[in-house]
Amino acid sequence: MADIVLAYCSSHAPMMSSAREAAPEQQRNNFFGALDWIRDEAASRGVQACVVLSNEHFTNFFLENFPQTCIGLGERNWGPTEEWLPIDKMWIPGHPGLANHIAQHTLNAGFDPAFSHQLELDHGIMTVYYELDHDMKLPLVPIVQNCAVPPLMPVRRAYEFGKALGDAIRSYDGLDRVAVIGAGGLSHWIGTPRVGDIDEEFDRWFLDRLERGELDQVLDMPDEEIELAGNGNHEMRSWLAVAGAVAPTPARKLAYEPIYPWITGMAVAEFETAAPPAR
Amino acid sequence: MSLYQLHRCVYDWVRAGEVSDKGGDAGREGFDASVYELTDDEKKAFETKDVAALYQLGLHAVLLNRFCRAAGFARDEYRKILEPFGSTERRRGRWQT
Numbered sequence: 001m002a003d004i005v006l007a008y009c010s011s012h013a014p015m016m017s018s019a020r021e022a023a024p025e026q027q028r029n030n031f032f033g034a035l036d037w038i039r040d041e042a043a044s045r046g047v048q049a050c051v052v053l054s055n056e057h058f059t060n061f062f063l064e065n066f067p068q069t070c071i072g073l074g075e076r077n078w079g080p081t082e083e084w085l086p087i088d089k090m091w092i093p094g095h096p097g098l099a100n101h102i103a104q105h106t107l108n109a110g111f112d113p114a115f116s117h118q119l120e121l122d123h124g125i126m127t128v129y130y131e132l133d134h135d136m137k138l139p140l141v142p143i144v145q146n147c148a149v150p151p152l153m154p155v156r157r158a159y160e161f162g163k164a165l166g167d168a169i170r171s172y173d174g175l176d177r178v179a180v181i182g183a184g185g186l187s188h189w190i191g192t193p194r195v196g197d198i199d200e201e202f203d204r205w206f207l208d209r210l211e212r213g214e215l216d217q218v219l220d221m222p223d224e225e226i227e228l229a230g231n232g233n234h235e236m237r238s239w240l241a242v243a244g245a246v247a248p249t250p251a252r253k254l255a256y257e258p259i260y261p262w263i264t265g266m267a268v269a270e271f272e273t274a275a276p277p278a279r
Numbered sequence: 280m281s282l283y284q285l286h287r288c289v290y291d292w293v294r295a296g297e298v299s300d301k302g303g304d305a306g307r308e309g310f311d312a313s314v315y316e317l318t319d320d321e322k323k324a325f326e327t328k329d330v331a332a333l334y335q336l337g338l339h340a341v342l343l344n345r346f347c348r349a350a351g352f353a354r355d356e357y358r359k360i361l362e363p364f365g366s367t368e369r370r371r372g373r374w375q376t
Contacts, residue, residue: 081297191340193365205374228372
């Protein structure tokens with residue numbers, strides 16, 4: 001059976017790739033330093049495949065059909081789609097075995113994820129995946145979530161989906177060591193008069209709750225309240241799904257930087273999962 | 280009905296310039312907005328890249344953000360355009376002391 005040997009979340013503002021140097025040097029170093037540490041840990045822990053959850057930004061789905069959750073089952077997926085994002089465009093290997101197992105397991109657990117045999121991956125997944133593996137060869141199971149187009153899945157259900165996801169990964173016998181990753185958040189506004197604002201107070205409160213393992217107040221939040229920290233704050237669903245996948249393990253903040261040139265509260269947090277078995 | 284058409288038009292235009300695995304897209308240069316059932320106001324807002332009008336017409340914020348990026352508006356530029364439509368937030372979140 002597979003172990004979740006690495007679980008973490010990271011913000012995914014596209015400017016972390018497209019306008020990297022726009023961030024103040026110290027903030028940039030702190031943020032990428034955390035992701036560098038993650039990359040080293042992934043190598044030392046022998047991660048064989050990763051599952052990455054992120055928001056669907058009108059890249060694969062449109063208003064005719066907008067699933068709350070969609071699992072990428074394909075042998076490969078394409079990304080990144082944004083022409084201006086300075087990450088090589090290429091086919092990213094999937095992991096159909098793990099992905100199908102996740103789909104079946106979560107269906108059996110009472111969820112109804114959509115599936116796709118070929119997804120297009122935008123900055124939401126690709127920025128964070130690239131920082132994990134610059135060669136972009138690590139098999140990736142993408143899971144896109146609706147964090148943008150109402151009606152949205154309640155955050156508590158995103159967390160519960162994460163629990164089923166964690167159980168699915170741990171019951172898969174085709175791999176030994178898997179990483180689960182949430183990409184998105186924290187506070188930010190896009191396409192509104194408040195674009196560029198960051199709610200540092202919310203970000204620190206949210207990270208503190210993750211570190212304490214006290215999620216009830218977060219999981220009770222209605223969408224109207226979540227939006228007080230930005231319409232991009234709905235991406236907390238990806239973080240909460242990862243928290244669910246490894247529950248009750250608390251998080252450890254590796255970096256938090258309110259990077260105004262990137263219009264986002266940029267954070268990296270790891271969940272201290274059990275040490276992997278000796279290889 | 281029409282608002283859907285506006286969303287569809289903007290979405291298709293943005294996607295036309297992106298890097299698809301399929302290749303062979305005509306790109307945004309040859310984009311034909313006449314196939315969409317837009318009102319005069321919607322058509323004008325799209326064709327003149329009027330960010331304020333698109334916002335007021337109700338274009339989804341994520342799509343408006345992508346439109347601005349694809350149309351060459353820097354974030355500071357489009358914030359200045361949208362700022363007059365902002366309002367003071369009086370509600371408070373549970374994290375606010």
